């Protein structure tokens with residue numbers, strides 16, 4: 001019986017009423033400051049957002065159009081540390097069931113194995129520091145110092161998609177104008193500097209872009 005689940009012949013069923021319960025979603029919204037765990041856009045004022053399983057619950061893929069290997073990380077389906085709030089586009093159009101590892105031999109295939117030995121290639125929104133792997137040149141996101149994890153994360157979660165880049169650029173143009181004021185003198189400069197300090201905090205949208213572009217002002 002257990003073997004049939006282990007080799008993917010029988011499928012686990014999961015209840016979205018549990019992992020997607022209102023209390024879970026509210027907790028994630030608050031912890032993530034209402035931002036998508038991947039693209040850092042604020043989402044909850046226009047969308048309910050998706051509950052994303054960082055380690056996919058039903059099955060995983062290691063490459064684009066690669067086959068779905070079952071089972072997935074069924075034992076983490078209701079584990080809060082595996083749940084994040086994501087926008088529909090990052091989750092449904094990009095991340096989906098991708099979960100590549102640096103070394104496939106380390107992959108935990110059942111609850112008997114320790115998934116913490118795995119080296120995930122998509123950055124974990126809580127345990128990996130994005131600023132160690134990703135940077136911005138203006139609105140364009142890039143892997144920092146050739147980071148493989150940074151590169152994989154950009155590719156697998158679509159962080160360089162045009163619509164997102166256009167939206168970041170629109171915001172950045174205002175920030176560039178504000179930076180000129182902030183680098184000047186007088187009360188307007190102080191006011192602009194105070195804005196930058198807030199915009200560089202995790203609570204603010206696209207804060208990694210702000211920190212990468214304006215290190216002298218955040």
Ligand SMILES: [Zn+2]
Nearest residue numbers: 036039087090
């Ligand atoms: Zn997103």
